[in-house]
Amino acid sequence: MRTSWVKKRENDECKTQMYYAKQGIITEEMEYVAKIEDLEPELVRSEIARGRLIIPANVNHTNLEPMAIGLASKCKINANIGSSAIASDVQGEIEKVQVSQHYKADTAMDLSTGGDLDEIRSAVIENSKIPIGTVPIYQILHDVGNKIEDLSIDVMLEVLERQAKQGVSYFTIHAGFLLETMPKVAKRKMGIVSRGGSLMAAWMMHYHRENPFYTAFDDILDICAKYDVSLSLGDSLRPGCLADASDDAQLGELKVLGDLTLRAWEKNVQVMIEGPGHVPLNQIERNMKIQREYCHEAPFYILGPLVTDIAAGYDHISSAIGAAVGGWHGASMLCYVTPKEHLGLPNADDVREGIIAYKIAAHAADIARGRKGARDIDDEMSDARYSFDWEKQFELALDSERAREYHDETLPQDVFKEAEFCSMCGPKFCSYKITQEIMDNPDAIAKIAEDAKLAEAN
Numbered sequence: 001m002r003t004s005w006v007k008k009r010e011n012d013e014c015k016t017q018m019y020y021a022k023q024g025i026i027t028e029e030m031e032y033v034a035k036i037e038d039l040e041p042e043l044v045r046s047e048i049a050r051g052r053l054i055i056p057a058n059v060n061h062t063n064l065e066p067m068a069i070g071l072a073s074k075c076k077i078n079a080n081i082g083s084s085a086i087a088s089d090v091q092g093e094i095e096k097v098q099v100s101q102h103y104k105a106d107t108a109m110d111l112s113t114g115g116d117l118d119e120i121r122s123a124v125i126e127n128s129k130i131p132i133g134t135v136p137i138y139q140i141l142h143d144v145g146n147k148i149e150d151l152s153i154d155v156m157l158e159v160l161e162r163q164a165k166q167g168v169s170y171f172t173i174h175a176g177f178l179l180e181t182m183p184k185v186a187k188r189k190m191g192i193v194s195r196g197g198s199l200m201a202a203w204m205m206h207y208h209r210e211n212p213f214y215t216a217f218d219d220i221l222d223i224c225a226k227y228d229v230s231l232s233l234g235d236s237l238r239p240g241c242l243a244d245a246s247d248d249a250q251l252g253e254l255k256v257l258g259d260l261t262l263r264a265w266e267k268n269v270q271v272m273i274e275g276p277g278h279v280p281l282n283q284i285e286r287n288m289k290i291q292r293e294y295c296h297e298a299p300f301y302i303l304g305p306l307v308t309d310i311a312a313g314y315d316h317i318s319s320a321i322g323a324a325v326g327g328w329h330g331a332s333m334l335c336y337v338t339p340k341e342h343l344g345l346p347n348a349d350d351v352r353e354g355i356i357a358y359k360i361a362a363h364a365a366d367i368a369r370g371r372k373g374a375r376d377i378d379d380e381m382s383d384a385r386y387s388f389d390w391e392k393q394f395e396l397a398l399d400s401e402r403a404r405e406y407h408d409e410t411l412p413q414d415v416f417k418e419a420e421f422c423s424m425c426g427p428k429f430c431s432y433k434i435t436q437e438i439m440d441n442p443d444a445i446a447k448i449a450e451d452a453k454l455a456e457a458n
């Protein structure tokens with residue numbers, strides 16, 4: 001679909017959506033997004049020009065279906081996939097990206113650190129219609145033989161270019177963590193929990209020099225502009241526990257990310273900002289507000305946040321609670337957390353659990369924000385429930401397979417797909433059924449209303 005769109009822009013000096021938006025041009029990607037979001041194309045264009053909305057769409061990912069992340073569009077979710085040194089195989093990652101699309105993740109990040117990284121990434125992109133993001137420092141480290149001291153700016157830029165050429169649509173770049181911040185980190189309970197952030201710290205401490213991503217930021221922008229890779233400015237200092245939430249280290253970095261945002265926009269590179277982490281429920285709204293203020297309303301892409309540290313095995317739940325509140329208060333994309341968080345590498349089943357938890361959070365946020373039509377599907381579900389239309393209920397459910405499977409567990413026979421009850425209450429105690437029988441007598445209801453009116457008048 002995008003092949004012809006991209007082809008005709010071949011000779012343009014800059015190919016980013018932001019560049020076209022600023023020229024007043026509505027691209028095919030903007031039209032497409034406007035249609036699925038039910039927005040005016042001109043609004044999509046102006047939001048992109050302003051930096052409040054992004055369409056992460058690498059020019060080389062031609063089988064991509066464009067989607068938008070920002071305040072004007074629906075709340076989105078990301079699924080993290082990828083191998084590690086302990087578990088890596090291409091087929092497994094293809095399965096995870098397929099599961100991600102089946103359960104309707106809006107983007108996926110390939111966070112592989114084990115196996116043949118280029119092979120896994122190209123297989124993931126080839127099998128994906130959703131934008132793929134990466135954290136290039138993982139491959140940079142891999143390519144210098146896992147010796148962070150050997151990292152040079154040349155290797156860095158070479159890996160970025162390679163991934164951009166492959167069709168990666170957004171890069172997490174940990175450029176906002178500056179050498180001067182190190183003393184603030186020392187005061188924390190949990191230091192640096194970001195993988196990319198800890199690697200930057202190791203490099204900066206070894207050389208006593210400024211963060212190389214910060215130093216080479218302009219060169220990074222040139223690569224992003226060439227392929228229209230969006231930047232996801234990484235939060236190296238996100239809190240890894242409730243005790244470290246909203247501290248000076250976290251908020252100081254966020255301010256730097258705001259400055260970097262303006263530099264990226266100057267070169268027409270689209271930007272979103274990565275956010276926490278682990279945050280008590282009562283601090284989430286304030287965190288969303290501070291981000292908007294420091295980062296000029298660039299879309300906020302948050303990881304959960306987890307609202308308690310003790311839910312190991314259930315961190316998709318502890319984090320989806322925070323994600324819903326974050327989305328309600330203005331986060332544009334929610335990065336899922338799976339039940340395996342803090343325990344191990346997620347498999348395809350964990351990907352499913354994480355995605356559904358986050359579909360719930362994002363949808364709850366859309367409803368709370370009062371988005372046009374957001375509740376329509378809930379109303380349809382309610383109608384299906386009250387009319388005992390089981391097939392419709394399965395169809396509307398976020399996880400149709402799960403809904404059917406659970407209904408089948410106690411009432412597997414076909415006849416029960418027409419039944420006016422389920423196994424929760426049984427035929428005699430079904431409240432919907434009992435109510436409907438009562439409401440079936442409109443004369444009796446009218447009589448009660450009349451009596452009440454009379455009583456009031458007296």
Ligand SMILES: C[C@H]1O[C@@H](n2cnc3c(N)ncnc32)[C@H](O)[C@@H]1O
Pocket residue numbers: 080081082083084111112113303337341342345346
């Ligand atoms: C920043 C987030 O990225 C997740 N993360 C890091 N690597 C992977 C991977 N290979 N697969 C899935 N999630 C991953 C961590 O669980 C953390 O929550």
Ligand SMILES: Cc1ncc(COP(=O)(O)O)c(N)n1
Pocket residue numbers: 080109135172193194195196197234235236274275301302303335
């Ligand atoms: C929302 C979000 N935040 C951060 C990261 C990067 O991971 P890390 O910083 O651990 O390298 C990510 N993939 N998604």
Ligand code: SF4
Pocket residue numbers: 193342343344
């Ligand atoms: S998830 Fe495991 S490997 Fe990763 S930072 Fe936590 S303890 Fe370390």
Ligand SMILES: [Zn+2]
Pocket residue numbers: 193240278342
């Ligand atoms: Zn954590």
